[in-house]
Amino acid sequence: xxxxxxxxxxxxxxxxVVIAGCSSTGGTQDGDSYGSQDGSSMGSSTSGVGTxxxxxxxxxxxxxxxxxDSRIPEVRTIxxxxxxDTIKSEYESVVMAHARYLRANPNARVVLHGHTDExxxxxYNMALGERRAGAVQxxxxxxxxxxxxxxxxxxxxxxxxxxxxxxxxxxxxxxVVFNY
Amino acid sequence: xQTLSKMWLFCVLLxxxxxxxxxxxxxxxxxxxxxxxxxxxxxxxxxxxxxxxAQIVQxxxxxxxxxxxxxxxxMFDRPSQASDVEFxxxxxxxxxxxxxxxxxxxxxxxxxxxxxxxxxxxxxMISETVxxxxxxxxxxxHYISDQIFEAITDIRGAFSTRIAYVTAQGLxxxxxxxxxxxxxxxxxxxxxxxxxxPIMSPAWSPDGRKLAYVSFETGKASIYIQDVNTxxxxxxxxxxxxxxxxxWSPDGRxxxxxLSKDGQPEIYVLDVANRSLDRITNSNSIDTEPAWSPDGRxxxxxxxxxxxxxxxxxxxxxxxxxxxxxxxxxNARARFSPDGEEIFLIHRSSRGFQVAKQNxxxxxxxxxxxxxxxxxPSVAPNGTMVIFATxxxxxxxxxxxxxxxxxxxxxxxxxxxxxDPAWSPFxx
Numbered sequence: 001x002x003x004x005x006x007x008x009x010x011x012x013x014x015x016x017v018v019i020a021g022c023s024s025t026g027g028t029q030d031g032d033s034y035g036s037q038d039g040s041s042m043g044s045s046t047s048g049v050g051t052x053x054x055x056x057x058x059x060x061x062x063x064x065x066x067x068x069d070s071r072i073p074e075v076r077t078i079x080x081x082x083x084x085d086t087i088k089s090e091y092e093s094v095v096m097a098h099a100r101y102l103r104a105n106p107n108a109r110v111v112l113h114g115h116t117d118e119x120x121x122x123x124y125n126m127a128l129g130e131r132r133a134g135a136v137q138x139x140x141x142x143x144x145x146x147x148x149x150x151x152x153x154x155x156x157x158x159x160x161x162x163x164x165x166x167x168x169x170x171x172x173x174x175x176v177v178f179n180y
Numbered sequence: 181x182q183t184l185s186k187m188w189l190f191c192v193l194l195x196x197x198x199x200x201x202x203x204x205x206x207x208x209x210x211x212x213x214x215x216x217x218x219x220x221x222x223x224x225x226x227x228x229x230x231x232x233x234a235q236i237v238q239x240x241x242x243x244x245x246x247x248x249x250x251x252x253x254x255m256f257d258r259p260s261q262a263s264d265v266e267f268x269x270x271x272x273x274x275x276x277x278x279x280x281x282x283x284x285x286x287x288x289x290x291x292x293x294x295x296x297x298x299x300x301x302x303x304x305m306i307s308e309t310v311x312x313x314x315x316x317x318x319x320x321x322h323y324i325s326d327q328i329f330e331a332i333t334d335i336r337g338a339f340s341t342r343i344a345y346v347t348a349q350g351l352x353x354x355x356x357x358x359x360x361x362x363x364x365x366x367x368x369x370x371x372x373x374x375x376x377x378p379i380m381s382p383a384w385s386p387d388g389r390k391l392a393y394v395s396f397e398t399g400k401a402s403i404y405i406q407d408v409n410t411x412x413x414x415x416x417x418x419x420x421x422x423x424x425x426x427x428w429s430p431d432g433r434x435x436x437x438x439l440s441k442d443g444q445p446e447i448y449v450l451d452v453a454n455r456s457l458d459r460i461t462n463s464n465s466i467d468t469e470p471a472w473s474p475d476g477r478x479x480x481x482x483x484x485x486x487x488x489x490x491x492x493x494x495x496x497x498x499x500x501x502x503x504x505x506x507x508x509x510x511n512a513r514a515r516f517s518p519d520g521e522e523i524f525l526i527h528r529s530s531r532g533f534q535v536a537k538q539n540x541x542x543x544x545x546x547x548x549x550x551x552x553x554x555x556x557p558s559v560a561p562n563g564t565m566v567i568f569a570t571x572x573x574x575x576x577x578x579x580x581x582x583x584x585x586x587x588x589x590x591x592x593x594x595x596x597x598x599x600d601p602a603w604s605p606f607x608x
Contacts, residue, residue: 118553119533120489120510121533121555122380122381126401126424128466153400154401155396158378159351159352165574
């Protein structure tokens, strides 16, 4: 899936709204099955997105939450800083939405594709791409997603989403994509 | 959907060994100020032949950086054998060496006679007859270049070698990859493999017959070994995670590689015959891009165990491991010089990612390339040049620089990106 920067940030913003809605319902629903640790980490993410929390509480009916968890989340790409595999706070909600979907759908399988920008050597970048995808995999695991539902494939710098030798292109290529 | 796309992938995957396309052309980008002036006179009787043998020889010698050929337009005399050479004529043109020759068609090919003459020493150096079977005039020309190069420099010529490289077109999920083999001058390219999934890291077996490479054709990385001439191939590894960076041991019996099947990428050595696997590194970091020392007793590799990527050397006997690079915070993908005294690698300087060499005794690192988005250095079997991938006008191109950094040339492709070059061993 290819999104232009504006569309992408819009999509991220929308997903945060949706997720905020889900997590307020999901948090209470799933609280029993996944424990308080899970619930509290979702809560912190919701508070992290600020005003969208309001939307969350208004739109967060149980039925809407169920409906959201039955569909693969729309935003399936998250982006990374140069030479880093840390999931940026702005994308935690995206990963959470996938965690929720995967928990709600135990038969669903996701392949996490790790990518880097083109700078540096190819095989070393292959390892960096795997680190990024691995970071997402661990995050999903801490959110209660079964390891059997996840696998990782690093593409390193071999499949750039955008061409060009500038930071704008590089930043769109440093990514992990959720493939269902 | 997944299975459908996989089946489609297998359909698209073609194994072709005879389709020639995507030739690379040569552009000399930097000439050495120490290049020897040489004249290569057009061969008598070569009019109407499918190849201009003297031009191929002249281009070979110029590309090496060791020679500065005289332009044809400056040659007002065109002798075809040593006995016809007027030394004064060529001395006045500042020519140190002269190559003359003649071509003749025979029953099943061509006969080429050539003489190398030392103009300053006023003596003939070589006089040889070369037969070219079929249409292999290019092969015969590269052979002549090898003889001339060695007679003058005392270094074995590497013009009859080949390069493997990867091409790529498209973006994201919609890409085409190709693995090619061509002559060392970029000509006579042959497709080895094509796929809509990434192909990476081709590596020649020491006998020049096989390539090991990484292909994602099954949806994840696996290492394959393919016979270049027959196209026959086997899947060598397909572990979970990264299967990458294959390199053959000097005796051709083992392949070092990076596998992440147990977590982080580690260096392993695969026995090609019995498929046994030895784990070489054991660190909580990235270990990849192994290369064998010429004596086969140690491996160098890239590791980020100290933070950023640096080059380490591990003895296969004792397991003792030492860090080799200390200049700057990014040194990766090292390859030995054939004499084992130097390593060529990618170094991140203040300008960017550049090809550099480091003397192992002094530890001194010198940047060789002028480009700044360099990758994948591969050393010619005679150690005189390093071919690597870089960028030109937004496209991936192959480039080469002499081991002393004095001369360089580029091999641009007509379209798409070219990357991951691997220089073959000597083939004759």
